Amino acid sequence: MARRGARPAPPTIEEITSIGAEHGITHIGVASAEILADTRATLFERKAAGLHDGMQFTYRNPERSTDPRRAVVEAQSVIVGARPYLSADDPPEPVSDHRAHARVGRYAWVDHYEPLRVGLRAIGARLKESGHRATAFADDNSMVDRAIAHRAGIGWFGKNANLLLPGAGSFFVLGSLITTAEYEPAAAPASDGCGTCVRCIDGCPTGAIVAPGVIDGARCLSWVLQKAGAIPPEFRTAIHDRIYGCDDCQDVCPISVRLGRRNTIDIDPDANDVQSHVDVLDLLDADDEVIEQRHGRWYIAGREFRWLRRNALVVIGNVADPTDRRVRSTVERYRADADEILAEHADWAAMRLDERHAAAPSS
Numbered sequence: 622m623a624r625r626g627a628r629p630a631p632p633t634i635e636e637i638t639s640i641g642a643e644h645g646i647t648h649i650g651v652a653s654a655e656i657l658a659d660t661r662a663t664l665f666e667r668k669a670a671g672l673h674d675g676m677q678f679t680y681r682n683p684e685r686s687t688d689p690r691r692a693v694v695e696a697q698s699v700i701v702g703a704r705p706y707l708s709a710d711d712p713p714e715p716v717s718d719h720r721a722h723a724r725v726g727r728y729a730w731v732d733h734y735e736p737l738r739v740g741l742r743a744i745g746a747r748l749k750e751s752g753h754r755a756t757a758f759a760d761d762n763s764m765v766d767r768a769i770a771h772r773a774g775i776g777w778f779g780k781n782a783n784l785l786l787p788g789a790g791s792f793f794v795l796g797s798l799i800t801t802a803e804y805e806p807a808a809a810p811a812s813d814g815c816g817t818c819v820r821c822i823d824g825c826p827t828g829a830i831v832a833p834g835v836i837d838g839a840r841c842l843s844w845v846l847q848k849a850g851a852i853p854p855e856f857r858t859a860i861h862d863r864i865y866g867c868d869d870c871q872d873v874c875p876i877s878v879r880l881g882r883r884n885t886i887d888i889d890p891d892a893n894d895v896q897s898h899v900d901v902l903d904l905l906d907a908d909d910e911v912i913e914q915r916h917g918r919w920y921i922a923g924r925e926f927r928w929l930r931r932n933a934l935v936v937i938g939n940v941a942d943p944t945d946r947r948v949r950s951t952v953e954r955y956r957a958d959a960d961e962i963l964a965e966h967a968d969w970a971a972m973r974l975d976e977r978h979a980a981a982p983s984s
């Protein structure tokens with residue numbers, strides 16, 4: 622019998638799994654808290670080769686992002702959790718006259734990271750009761766989430782660089798709980814399930830997967846839409862109707878598409894602000910305060926919302942109705958904008974609308 626006031630034993634893996642499950646965490650794995658030396662070397666190599674394209678995140682301080690003990694002194698284990706982000710029911714396609722709706726990457730339709738952190742912290746609270754230290758990270762610069770999940774046996778690196786979970790695919794967000802408690806780590810990473818498939822490499826609209834598992838940041842639309850500055854003209858048509866995020870290398874993945882539909886999460890539209898599409902004309906009429914309130918949780922370089930307006934102008938050029946008055950007047954207004962980058966993207970949008978109008982079959 623436990624002594625009065627004695628601390629409870631640390632939770633078992635079964636208890637951890639069940640606390641995680643209460644928060645939508647469907648997969649749990651354990652990794653040792655040793656330095657991720659290979660990943661550290663990879664970060665430096667890719668940085669030296671320019672593949673990070675100026676990205677900070679885990680590249681800012683590879684010594685830190687690959688060492689769990691920098692976050693929790695004397696850490697012994699890293700408990701990794703994965704939470705699906707595909708929704709059981711996709712929201713209906715928006716309807717409008719001017720068809721100026723942009724698409725949002727599935728991972729950003731609602732905030733999936735916060736519920737993951739909440740679940741990991743709930744496990745952490747149980748560990749703290751037993752006298753251990755435990756800190757949760759998800760999509761934080763302090764930890765390489767995929768690499769630690771790989772070590773924890775949760776999945777394998779697909780050729781699209783995403784971590785695929787056996788029997789479940791890649792539409793999962795990943796996070797970890799670094800703790801001083803000791804658990805038996807995974808004996809080995811999950812074995813590769815891609816085989817000879819190369820669909821993601823062929824399906825990337827900009828050729829950003831330059832080798833299996835290796836992304837050239839400068840070409841990856843997910844980064845191109847987040848970063849500062851003018852969008853290179855050669856990527857503007859490929860952006861098509863994306864405003865934030867890109868799902869193509871997962872949407873063409875036979876494993877993730879087939880199994881993803883069996884590993885979904887319920888997104889309650891009444892409780893969540895579901896942002897699967899953005900009306901780009903509204904966005905271009907909105908001030909910073911409104912944009913921040915609506916899209917403030919997205920990563921936008923320097924939190925400068927001009928970069929979202931820039932993306933919106935590209936989407937207008939690619940998909941809006943060239944004969945719609947509001948489309949044309951919005952573009953003309955931005956062509957006269959004092960922000961030279963926005964004015965130049967509006968020039969491009971006007972040119973592209975003209976091109977599409979000229980190419981459209983006359984009725």
Ligand code: B12
Pocket residue numbers: 660663664667676678679680726727728759760761762763764765766767768778779780781782783784785791792793794795796833834835836838841843844847865866867868870
């Ligand atoms: C920077 C970043 C980005 C950048 C760069 C992406 C990249 N591939 O590096 C940008 C903005 C482009 C991006 C895009 C996306 N991201 Co992101 N991103 C991150 C972040 C913050 C760091 C990633 C990182 O450290 N990259 C550094 C490089 C070196 O790592 P890597 O690309 O994973 O490379 C590994 C493989 O190459 C592997 N490897 C080495 N040799 C070999 C050889 C072979 C043959 C293979 C197959 C693999 C392999 O080892 C490398 C190192 O571990 C993490 C969160 C975090 N804190 O970890 C999220 C994270 C990776 N992103 C995530 C998501 C969801 C996305 C998007 C799907 C979002 C979207 N829809 O737009 C896309 C997917 C793009 C892609 N194909 O990778 C999830 C991935 C979940 C998963 N199941 O894998 C993460 C883990 C966030 C999270 N906590 O859930 N992201």
Ligand code: SF4
Pocket residue numbers: 781824825826827828829830836840841842843867868869870871
């Ligand atoms: S996210 Fe899009 S652009 Fe980036 S590698 Fe995947 S398909 Fe290519």
Ligand code: SF4
Pocket residue numbers: 779780781814815816818819820821822870873874875876877
């Ligand atoms: S598309 Fe094919 S190669 Fe790419 S991640 Fe999926 S299974 Fe692997």
